[in-house]
Amino acid sequence: MGEELDYSRAIEIHDGIYWLGWTEENSAFRSNPYLIDDGEDVILIEPGSVPHFNTFYSKLESVVEPERVNYIFVSHQDPDLCTGIPLLEERLNKTFTILTHTRTTFLLPFYGIKSRYYAVDMHGWKLKLKSGRELKFIFMPYCHFPGMTVMYDEKSKILFSGDLFGGLSYDWSLYAGEWYIEAMKAFHEHYMPSKEILRHNVSKLEKLDIAMIAPQHGSIIREDVQRYIEALKNLECGEYMLLGEE
Amino acid sequence: MATYRDALELVIRREFGVYGAEKIIDFAAKLGITVGRNGNIISTPPGKSDRELLVEFMNRLREEFGEVSVISCRVALNSFFMKNNLENPL
Ligand SMILES: [Fe+2]
Numbered sequence: 621m622g623e624e625l626d627y628s629r630a631i632e633i634h635d636g637i638y639w640l641g642w643t644e645e646n647s648a649f650r651s652n653p654y655l656i657d658d659g660e661d662v663i664l665i666e667p668g669s670v671p672h673f674n675t676f677y678s679k680l681e682s683v684v685e686p687e688r689v690n691y692i693f694v695s696h697q698d699p700d701l702c703t704g705i706p707l708l709e710e711r712l713n714k715t716f717t718i719l720t721h722t723r724t725t726f727l728l729p730f731y732g733i734k735s736r737y738y739a740v741d742m743h744g745w746k747l748k749l750k751s752g753r754e755l756k757f758i759f760m761p762y763c764h765f766p767g768m769t770v771m772y773d774e775k776s777k778i779l780f781s782g783d784l785f786g787g788l789s790y791d792w793s794l795y796a797g798e799w800y801i802e803a804m805k806a807f808h809e810h811y812m813p814s815k816e817i818l819r820h821n822v823s824k825l826e827k828l829d830i831a832m833i834a835p836q837h838g839s840i841i842r843e844d845v846q847r848y849i850e851a852l853k854n855l856e857c858g859e860y861m862l863l864g865e866e
Numbered sequence: 867m868a869t870y871r872d873a874l875e876l877v878i879r880r881e882f883g884v885y886g887a888e889k890i891i892d893f894a895a896k897l898g899i900t901v902g903r904n905g906n907i908i909s910t911p912p913g914k915s916d917r918e919l920l921v922e923f924m925n926r927l928r929e930e931f932g933e934v935s936v937i938s939c940r941v942a943l944n945s946f947f948m949k950n951n952l953e954n955p956l
């Protein structure tokens with residue numbers, strides 16, 4: 621580690637794959653939009669929210685002509701990753717194809733989104749891009765939304781993990797540092813429904829060859845991926861942990 | 867047998883992740899607790915039980931860092947007390 625990164629700019633985390641997020645001193649809960657530029661297809665991943673739209677948009681513009689974006693992937697429907705979509709539609713005067721689970725497609729129109737949907741569960745959990753590159757989708761129900769779906773890019777071996785592997789931390793860096801597992805636990809203990817459900821879902825990742833995990837909150841994991849998977853598999857979580865507090 | 871000192875180390879390590887090790891080591895020092903780089907407690911002030919220290923640590927943490935500091939380890943602490951049959955002093 622130890623490299624100096626300029627967080628005021630988009631950061632290329634892999635060939636043609638960019639982090640378009642932002643930093644905020646006083647926030648423990650940052651969001652991470654990403655972008656895959658695959659030539660004929662450009663996929664925006666978890667684009668972000670209303671208050672950060674302008675920052676996000678200027679970073680987007682710095683890496684591609686925004687008009688080239690044709691797909692948007694969202695892992696679920698939360699406002700921190702979806703409310704920027706109608707603003708983007710308006711700014712570019714165009715619509716997109718949104719890659720997500722059917723359960724999410726029912727909720728997204730309530731944000732005023734006009735784009736069409738590609739329900740990944742209706743298409744064999746995959747999408748082949750024009751270049752032949754394949755995106756795979758892995759279902760992670762109830763972690764934390766019933767339709768939660770994460771995306772794996774076969775070419776880069778990056779897992780775009782939605783809320784999974786996200787962290788809650790004021791001591792943020794783009795790439796996970798020494799104590800990131802603790803930041804990750806702090807988030808998951810509150811947002812994940814139960815140890816059994818989390819373990820069942822996270823175990824699905826073991827058959828993938830993952831080089832990097834890029835979550836929608838917190839830091840990117842690029843070393844010791846297995847250690848973080850194990851940490852989530854063994855995490856005690858769920859509201860019943862607070863029994864007796866009410 | 868798990869103890870209140872283990873609970874305090876759990877909190878310290880969790881806050882390392884949320885606020886960074888440096889800040890938490892400095893904060894603990896103000897309470898007379900010496901903490902090592904891996905979140906272990908090296909020494910505590912005389913005359914206070916680990917249980918009392920845990921309560922003081924959490925109260926002062928809330929005052930100094932705000933609610934998120936308490937929320938970020940609340941589930942873990944509950945789970946720890948339940949598992950180890952320890953009374954929750956918080
Ligand atoms: Fe969420």
Ligand SMILES: [Fe+2]
Nearest residue numbers: 698700783836
């Ligand atoms: Fe989120």
